Amino acid sequence: MKRTPTIAIIGGAMSGLCMAAKLKAAGITTFTIYEQGSQLGGTWRDNTYPGLTCDVPSRFYQFRFAPNPDWSRWFSGGAEIWRYFDGIADRLGLREHVELNSEVVDARFEGQRWTVAFADGREIEVDFLISACGLLRVPRYPDIPGLDSFDGAAFHSARWDHEVPVAGRRVGLIGTGSTGAQIVGALGGVAGDLKMFQRTAQWVFPMYNPRFSRLTRALHRRFPKLDTLAYDACRATIDWVAMALVAPGRRRDAIQAICRRHLRKKVADPDLRVALTPGYEPMCKRIVISSDFYPAIQRDDVHLITDGIERVEPRGVRTADGTLHELDVLVLATGFDAHAYFQPMTLTGRDGLTLREAWADGPRGYMTVALPGFPNFFMLMGPHSPVGNYSLTEIAETQAGYVVQWIELWRDGRYGAAEPRQDATDRFNARLREAIPGTVWASGCNSWYLDEDGIPELWAWAPKRHRQELSAPRLHDFELEPVAVPAVAPG
Numbered sequence: 492m493k494r495t496p497t498i499a500i501i502g503g504a505m506s507g508l509c510m511a512a513k514l515k516a517a518g519i520t521t522f523t524i525y526e527q528g529s530q531l532g533g534t535w536r537d538n539t540y541p542g543l544t545c546d547v548p549s550r551f552y553q554f555r556f557a558p559n560p561d562w563s564r565w566f567s568g569g570a571e572i573w574r575y576f577d578g579i580a581d582r583l584g585l586r587e588h589v590e591l592n593s594e595v596v597d598a599r600f601e602g603q604r605w606t607v608a609f610a611d612g613r614e615i616e617v618d619f620l621i622s623a624c625g626l627l628r629v630p631r632y633p634d635i636p637g638l639d640s641f642d643g644a645a646f647h648s649a650r651w652d653h654e655v656p657v658a659g660r661r662v663g664l665i666g667t668g669s670t671g672a673q674i675v676g677a678l679g680g681v682a683g684d685l686k687m688f689q690r691t692a693q694w695v696f697p698m699y700n701p702r703f704s705r706l707t708r709a710l711h712r713r714f715p716k717l718d719t720l721a722y723d724a725c726r727a728t729i730d731w732v733a734m735a736l737v738a739p740g741r742r743r744d745a746i747q748a749i750c751r752r753h754l755r756k757k758v759a760d761p762d763l764r765v766a767l768t769p770g771y772e773p774m775c776k777r778i779v780i781s782s783d784f785y786p787a788i789q790r791d792d793v794h795l796i797t798d799g800i801e802r803v804e805p806r807g808v809r810t811a812d813g814t815l816h817e818l819d820v821l822v823l824a825t826g827f828d829a830h831a832y833f834q835p836m837t838l839t840g841r842d843g844l845t846l847r848e849a850w851a852d853g854p855r856g857y858m859t860v861a862l863p864g865f866p867n868f869f870m871l872m873g874p875h876s877p878v879g880n881y882s883l884t885e886i887a888e889t890q891a892g893y894v895v896q897w898i899e900l901w902r903d904g905r906y907g908a909a910e911p912r913q914d915a916t917d918r919f920n921a922r923l924r925e926a927i928p929g930t931v932w933a934s935g936c937n938s939w940y941l942d943e944d945g946i947p948e949l950w951a952w953a954p955k956r957h958r959q960e961l962s963a964p965r966l967h968d969f970e971l972e973p974v975a976v977p978a979v980a981p982g
């Protein structure tokens with residue numbers, strides 16, 4: 492007789508849905524996804540800015556177990572991706588397991604179970620707690636004097652205000668990351684006058700983004716195996732390319748050469764080219780992938796402003812050269828706090844250990860998925876996940892598959908509570924830190940990858956190694972506590 496676990500998944504976006512789908516595929520149905528929003532979809536629900544496109548190929552930015560034959564392009568737009576993930580809930584029968592408008596604010600581990608508290612005062616008890624809260628979830632607002640004094644409309648790119656017209660108006664955009672570049676590509680020629688305020692230039696890799704023909708889509712519908720083949724081919728290619736991120740060599744040189752050539756060939760004005768040339772190695776910051784950005788930034792009605800921002804005033808942005816750039820709309824494409832993880836939720840593990848205490852020196856975990864002192868708790872997209880330019884769906888599948896294996900062991904009565912050993916966690920983090928100097932992210936630039944110590948919070952090896960390391964639980968890396976109390980089936 493297998494035991495029946497109760498499982499709370501926090502977050503109804505890509506990784507929460509992936510976790511739920513993997514549990515269901517394993518025959519486990521006693522799980523609930525708690526989603527704080529009123530809709531599923533996370534980042535693809537919240538980000539609706541013009542030009543939003545995923546820069547991972549669609550055939551690889553999907554679940555391998557739930558292919559979509561109908562992708563319209565090689566690289567899909569945000570709304571299409573949101574529809575895919577929202578549709579997964581119906582397609583795989585997960586929607587009945589979803590509780591919307593359910594914000595988890597606190598979770599405590601006691602007696603081999605988690606007590607989970609919600610913002611509305613409810614409490615539940617579960618055997619497993621799984622965080623799937625997403626990575627780039629908490630918008631980062633810039634600390635610019637006078638921001639609140641602006642008379643026009645101002646909003647973060649992840650909170651786009653569609654009530655505010657931009658066509659024909661004077662729009663200012665702060666930020667030159669993937670988001671800023673995509674917005675410039677989409678608003679160039681739409682806004683009356685668009686000013687991009689650049690603090691740091693970005694390397695831009697070209698994006699080849701044709702539509703899939705009707706024939707291709709029909710073939711993928713008729714032969715679903717084609718999608719699996721395409722997924723595997725994309726993964727093999729991106730695995731190969733990703734080696735450029737973690738080790739110097741010819742691959743890195745080749746990608747860097749493509750970025751330099753892209754800039755040289757596509758930007759005609761030598762002064763603009765200089766202004767757009769970063770002073771660090773390509774890929775040190777997460778590379779921008781776009782073929783729209785360079786054409787757009789060269790339009791007469793689009794301007795690159797490289798003078799530093801001094802302050803925001805009621806009428807616009809004042810730069811260090813004394814110029815007031817008058818604006819109607821100010822867009823803050825200033826990124827996210829990538830180190831917030833599941834905060835502000837509070838978490839208390841064994842013996843009253845709080846997450847704040849455990850992470851006093853920064854977020855550290857065991858193999859991206861678990862935390863010493865926090866038994867029967869697992870993370871998707873936890874610290875040091877391989878989130879560089881890789882497909883987060885693939886990472887979620889790997890992590891969710893690993894978590895299911897732990898839950899299966901629990902069902903078999905092999906333990907009542909399991910947590911990674913501190914020494915195993917320390918060994919993992921020490922190996923990571925040894926490997927990090929060889930990565931391009933540590934080659935000398937500032938980026939959202941870096942933690943407070945300036946160390947990239949990323950997987951420092953090939954993505955393939957993440958799959959291998961998480962292919963099966965290593966029991967000797969964990970403290971296993973025997974079953975104390977027989978689990979009670981829900982209902």
Ligand code: N01
Binds near residue numbers: 634635666670800825
């Ligand atoms: O954010 P970013 P993003 N004054 O952190 C600037 C994913 N994504 O939203 O470089 C002036 O990259 C900051 O300047 P600097 C993807 O993983 C994916 O663009 O710090 N400028 C920088 O230019 C991506 O990497 C897709 O000097 C200020 C920008 O704001 C991640 O999201 C699409 C400033 C922030 O860039 C984040 O991208 C879009 C200030 N005070 C995004 N503060 C896909 O296609 C910040 N900046 C999957």
